[in-house]
Amino acid sequence: MADVAAVEAPKGRRALARRCRRITDSGWFSGTVFAVILANAGVLGLETYAGVAARWHDQLSVVEHGFLTVFAAEITLRALAHADRPGEFFRDPWNLFDLAVVVLAVLPITRENATALRLMRLARVLRAARFLPQLRVIIVAVGKSLPGTISFLVVGTLLLYVYAMVGWVFFADDDPEHYGSIGRAALTLFLLMTLDGLGDAVRAGLEISRWSIVYFASYVLLASFVLVNLLIGVVIKSLEEAHRSEASRDLPTATAPRDDATLLRERIAAARAALDDLEEGLAAHERDTHRSADAARSEAAPRHA
Template sequence: MPVHSGWGEPSARRLLAHRCREITEARWFAVAVMSLILVNAVLLGLETYSGFAAEWHQALRLAEHLCLAGFTVEILLRFGAHADRPRDFFRDPWNLFDLAVVACAFLPVVSENTTLLRLLRLARVLRTARFLPQLRVLMVAVARSLPGTLSFLLVGALLLYVYAMVGWLFFHESDPAHFGSLGRALLTLLLLMTLDGLGDAVHGGLAYSRWTLLYYGAYVLMASFVLVNVLIGVVINSLEEAKELEQQEEREQQEGLEQGGQAGHELPELRQRIVAARQALDDLEQSLPDPQVQLADGGRR
């Protein structure tokens, strides 16, 4: 009985995924997409020059449509590469990001709003991280360091508030320009965290009391050295974790390719064994006597 294989059949989906995967995994494809992203970034920069944008408005608009068409073809090819396993496409965060960036450009609300459209086009520049492993690791490290960074911000905000209140209590009369209110004190200490204007602040405090050296010294030690080093440690730790994740994903992909290759070699051997077993069964059936003939012989006897 003939079997008609349509595009919904597993064999057709595997063939489509294989063809698309050959394209998306090729080096020229990555170079082409990377070049398209850079062209999109250049076009976005050229539009900031009003004279040039007014003179070449039609050409810039056509180039933008061509870039959008190229990105659409790219995301369709990437989705086609997962035709045999569509769920894996949506498990990859980069695929979801690419899909959102491309799909939002077709929404009427976005296409009619120039500001949103330019922000969306600017987001395409971030897609360079997909083709630059080091930048991808850095972005993953920044994302993983967010919980630690939030804790750092809470501790830093508490430290600023305490020192700002102490500074206001002691210096609001002698130095109202820097400590006249809580807001000014917070701004002054935030700048002092970068050691900007520390000399002027110390000289102004010495005119009031020598004990101000203790105040500024303790604050600079805590804010500029201890907290900043803690933040650097959090980021470095996240960077190491991101590198380990990247290496683990590469190992898993390599193992998957090796297992796929082994399965591809074992499949013909399995088919040969099945064919040989079927042939042996056929030979065994032919060698056995026919039951109807044995019944007939027994009746005659």
């Protein structure tokens, strides 16, 4: 009996996962959740009006609990859809984000802090990206571009510091308002990176020294053209990688690129399915054998009588 229970438990989980996946993968389920997210965003906007929040406080509180219940039911269904392979549920960053948003919203430490509660409720609106492929691609691209962006910030900070020190050395006495300290010089050059006010800065520099044109020209060339274009290149590359990742995710399993681990998991799943079929066949054969034996004994009993 223990062996039968051990076999039935995984089969029961797989059946539950299949039923829940049919729900979570359906179009009406995604549309309903997306509509609830939009409604939640609308309610959050209404609560910013003091008169509405004071007059309809109780009704808005009931609606808020209704939204939280719907989101809790959604993440529960998504978790049950992975009942046969729980590890894959936690490998999906969107599942982790959804789970964190729901769990943190019900914790006492969050509900007692009005600011934290508002932020958690606002985070639900970001979940709309899960149902918008293009927005999802942009978010993934931003995440992929972070390493390159950090490198850009490090190089940009070093460049800004060097030019701010040079500007302080040459222009501090004549233009203390813009170059009187390293902080003011860095702020001035940071604004010049956008080319805003560059003409006025160059004219003021030429009144101090004609060699200032070399200073400003080299800074604009490095900061506004080279570094900014490098950042744009990093973002474009990340967008291309995100598009490829999204396209491979949408491909059918038969045509999507698969690594060795995926192939191994598929083979294990196929072996388990074959083992289940074999066990069912053996069980059916054993039942037929018992029925035949019982029928033979029942027929032999009257003859002996």
